[in-house]
Amino acid sequence: MNPTIRALLHTIKVHMGLSIARPMFQFIIWISPLFLATISFFIYGSESPEKIFQYVVLGSGFMALWSSIVYSSASDVNRERYYGTLEIIFVSPTSFSIILVGKIIGNTLWGLLSMIISFIYLVLIFRVEVSIVHPLFFIGSLIFVFFALSVFSFFLSLAFTLSRQAEALMNFIEYPIYLICGFMFPVAILPIWVKPISYILPPTWAIELLREVTMENATFSLIGKPLIVLLFLTIIYVVLGVFCYKAVEKKARILGKLGVY
Template identity: 40%
Template sequence: MKQLIVIWDTLRLQMKNSFVRPMYRFCLIAAPIVQTILLYEMYKNSGQDNFTTYVMLGGGLMGLWSCICFSSAGDINRERSMGTLSLIFVTPANFSTIIFGKVLGNTVLSLGTLIISFLTAKIVYHAPIMVVSPGFLLLSIFAAVICFITISICLAYLLTLSRKTQLYMNCIEIPVILLCGFVFPVEILPVWVLPISYALSPTWAVKLIRLSVSGVDNRMEYFTILGILGCITMIYIVLSIFLCRTIEKQVRMKATLEVS
């Protein structure tokens, strides 16, 4: 019960702190608008059926990932620069619980990019919204949220002991967008890149969402992709637990958590 209270309080505080930052507001509001318009102009003469829904999802997911990169990953660096990282680490509440609350708050708030992307396409281009399997789409979005939460926690832990957080944040944003098929199917990428794409859970989350939009004719295919996403997500969870224990051990041995 106490952990749930900590998660809830951390989530609310994180959402407030994130929204007051100009960079986060840009990623949350401006980025999905610009990206949706750009993708629409790119795809409007493609001849592809129902391309507007893919444009909306692509713009929203790109904005969602940008928010995660510059919030969940950047929070560690901000706590370090403010001198509060070590205080969070030694609080009675578990460090992993606080990190989870922060990531959950960022992810929930960042889901607004999907809404903004849909509204942009609807208002600017009067684009029709056609979702053939809305029930499967809701399940896919829920699975995608879990996927983004786990990958965000992994990133937060990986960057806890790093002193180059800003560099890594900027380096991972665009490659993940390209590798995970936010804008185009990953199958058109070079063959040697595909193993990297398939090892990233957002790739399978995007596949689920697009399959739901176009219509789930083959339920076996849908649940197979969902199962693969679940397996990769479990691997990320195990990795997060390992990283958390490793970080705790390193911090207690070296005591350099806030040393720049």
Template identity: 25%
Template sequence: MTSGYTAGFSFQLRLFLSRPSEGGVLVAVPFTTAVFLSVVAVAGRDDLVGAALLAPALYGLWSVTLALGGMSLAGDKSVEMLELLLAAPASFAGYLWGRLTMSALVGLLAYSEAWAVGVGVFQARPIVHHPWWFAAALFVTAVGTISAGALVAAVVGLSRNSRSLPNFMNYPLFVLAGFFTPVALLPDWLKPLSGCIYLSWGADLARASLRAGPQPEMPRMLLAELALTIVMFPLSALLLARIVRTLRTTGRLTT
């Protein structure tokens, strides 16, 4: 597992350094941050500055991990490298986790970008009143994104139309996960669906950590996000096992 993980991590790093355009979403993060902060400033809602900074950061983390890691198996399959990877002695699952970890680390740059634009350009002064909870939200959201990326990568790797799923998932999640607008403000019929998305809990937890005073709901938010993150691991493992089984049965990946 370790050798496969290291190989996947280093391969994704080299791939990103040789093709920085793979993380193109990061280019849009400063502009998206500026749009959100402008809306907040015009509305005179200084209390929403933190949410305006978190929204593009969360979206950047999700989009970059989806683009780099979630499409990794589809890319390997398109250049007929997937079969070679599965035949290698190193762990294939470790290889995928390594690529996704590196992708998530690249995606985390969106937080630095959003904060830099907010503080440097808009002179925003967001205060993290609960820094440990904020750090926990950041860590669990990153791990959850790796887990979700593995699930997406496995589904896309088995699909004929490898681009449709990631393209479909991007923008709906912006709303359903409550990146900027809290899930509590969504229509009642959408709230149960949002509750099944780990990002919605991560977004709520990050926003709560920016609010002063006791926030008794934060432990529940963290546990809910952790639970959803853990559930995705075996699901992605089952789909990866399906990939291996399909290749061994047919000799090719077309389903």
């Protein structure tokens, strides 16, 4: 097996074990999805099955996924800095970017599990109907959504690495993203000045794409807009991620201040 792939898989395995060993992360994965799903159902419980699926099942699942992504973006970087291991990881034989990607994938997989827990809870307790008319569209879109969110998380991780206030930024962006990205309601009802912020964030278009592909009359022309915009934003955040990585490398190798806490 290629050494890079082996290192990536090992990082994912080790990081998933370390993450789930923390009580706070256990709450995010096992308990938080139940609260989010319950609140979502109380809001939309009397709506049509299609709307319940789009705003209760997908909405609560995305909130649980986003919490996991935020913790992989900020908390892990901040923890490595606090323990004094951030510089060691950066200069290890395995590229820092590979280690970071492994952490992100590991936490994203835990986030996927929290989404599944939310789905099962809603089906068993609240008897929510989960009907996916176009399963191939949905699965393909879900894979692309996870890729797009991983790219966004990679950018956030590097941006937080450059800051001493990673934990504060993590707490600051977690709940606002629920609101401005339309996890619980359409972005269209937000104030005009908020919408531009919503439209430059990949989670907005990610959940919009999944909602479009679950509609009964879903066609490529309908899902084309969120798909193209999400692809465009993903490319932009790849470029921003590369730029941030170079800045992190400069801070580590030239300025020697990567681990300043």
